[in-house]
Amino acid sequence: MDPVRKEPLPSPLSSGANEKFLKPYNPKETEPRVYETWEKSGAFNPDNLQDADKGPFTVIMPPPNANGSLHAGHAVFVAIEDLITRFRRMQGYKALWLPGADHAGFETQVVYEKKLEKEGRSRFQMEPEALRQEIMDFTLHNKSFMEGQLRALGASCDWSRETFTLDPEIVKTVYGTFKKLHEDGLVYRGKRTVNWCPKHQTSLSELETDTVEEKTPFYYFKYGPFTIGTVRPETKFGDKYVVMHPNDKRYAEYKHGDTLEVEWINGPIVATVIKDEAVDPEFGTGVMTITPWHSQVDFEIAKRHNLDAEQIIDWRGKLLPIAGEFAGMKITEARAKIVEKLENKGLLVKTDTEYKNMVKRCYKCSSMIEPQIKDQWFIKMKPLAAPAIEKIEKDEVVFYPEHYKKILLHWLTNIEDWNVSRQIVWGIPIPAWYKGDEIRVSEEQPEGDGWVKETDTFDTWFSSGQWPFATLGYPDGEDFKKFYPTQVMETAGEIIFFWVARMIMLGLYRTGQLPFSTVYLHGLVVAKDGQKMSKSKGNVISPLELSDKYGTDALRMGLIIGNTPGTTTALYEEKIKAYKLFANKLWNIARFVFENAQDTDSNAPLTNADTVLRAELHEIAKDVTKDLENYRFYIAGEKLYHYVWHRLADTILEDSKKILGTHKIPSDAAPEVIASRKTLLVLLLEESLQLLHPFMPFITEEIWASLPTKNADLLMTAKWPI
């Protein structure tokens, strides 16, 4: 009834160091204090782990984007990677968990543009250097904020090695890789069809576009003697090539290269017949006109036959003067008017309103992607993918869950060249210079006058893809020699192509070695109803709020248990609340043990019965160790939860009351039985704390500090029981 206990119960603990156990566990008070103790101990840095005799164990943290608060996905990776790190550290490895922060080029620029928009400003009215500086300030501010949040989540990473993706050493490594790629002929600059976002004014990689099925009217127009089909009448102004399959008998009378005058949108034009196998005779009428500037397929056809390409739509998505009376109109607005005009001219044959096609949209703003021809820097991917495919096929890098191997191999096998140019200021500048037709790849301005510097920056994943070796100081750094290749890459399944694939390829290319031997991919964190968390749906759960409310240990336990690799996992308050009760349980187990066994003689021999109980936990410890080594965290956590609550507390502690006696029931056990039981209780608590530490680091460390006998000052660096 009364939530506040007025007077503490009389207890042997009411004086002395363990008075804290009279009150419920208070994560808010405990966590910052414990974290500070850890950090001051220096044990986050593997160089200080003197007793570690098992060699290095390296985990490189996926650097969070320094453009906002940590979200649920970050909390998952902290829970898992910190668990791995703490487990390996206790096992005696020189455990290194290397933290970082990502400038997150396009992502951050988008976030910042939204901020500018709210302030009534626009990046297009700003000097690039000023904009860059503003975003830098913004990012660095967020970076330190984010570091505080990682600490709050208990991350035992080595802050002395923290790296930012724009650190000079990283940029140097990135330039080194680009230069090598260039020298090896794997980089080219060329006019290609790019995915242009008219809102963000930059090109995007294939991975940065979403392809969605949409119902778009499919129009049939008279084009001279032909009927052509199109979903994009607004691109058709310059269409002067009419293309059909060479074997299509219906059009056998028209020869490749024939010209004919046709009446078109803004008057008559001269059309040229092109025969190309890219045309599917079964589709539509089997005849189409092409717009090479605004379609990849059309561009390929144009290239094969050496045809002209003309820009129809400008970089902002408006029609150019070639559109005549429609010039300056947005394409969405122009489309209906053009169809109307063609209809009035009697050129509209029919409209299929049920037609569905795949439309590419910007993954950030959902704007319609406008294919445009642009000079961009590309990396040839086939030669980089081949060695990666070989290593993956040989299982030299293994995946949890396994099926990602197949998914990744499929993607690598069908890989396309990678456009690494971005028309944004926030990123690592591409080190290139131009003078007329001359191109130089170099950080410094080449000798002589008239060189113009490239203004594009790299796709952020080009630098992130080099993260494992760049952060370790490739090629000469001590850390690189000691900690590379790393052991585990743990990250979100979502970014397997964006990041994991590129780390494997670039790591192999630059260092000749796989950057890691194990990839563990966690799934998306969703709301309880399975919906993706999003601001617009209002169902976003902040991990830091949950941590604040229920304690970080409860949050972490809730993120580990029931979370199998690769599958989406639901995060909701009740779940975390349940693990807060578990923390409470553990706290009270400690209180019971301290009240009753504080005066334990650690040399007291165990009775047979107690030896069996000790062996039982040891068996569980073996089992849990095996689970952790095999990345079955979810099941290891559950086993420990079950043991501690339902075995240790419900059975062993309850039985101990009869042996030790309570204020109600006097003990009738022999003194050696009592002594044995006291020793046992401390031993079981001690081992439980060790096993639980990687899952619930704060509360276990806090209880450990009060253990009457223990094998190390800090639980964090105590020996793993197996």
Add this chain to the structure above:
RNA sequence: GCGCGGUUAGCUCAGUUGGUAGAGCAUCUCAUUGACGUUGAGAGGGUCGUAGGUUCAAGUCCUACACCGCGCACCA
């Protein structure tokens, strides 16, 4: 179209190599102020998506289908 994952208790999910279904939360009953800002003992609740097959034995392996989610690729 091709591929991947999922479908198990009211909800969220486990279920390692095939051996008579599990956890947490929720519900119900009883007990308890105790180590417990509560907890304990217990109960109810599932024909493991559907239909076949392999096997002495299938939630688990095979085939097909359905539904949900995702990825990849498309042609105007």
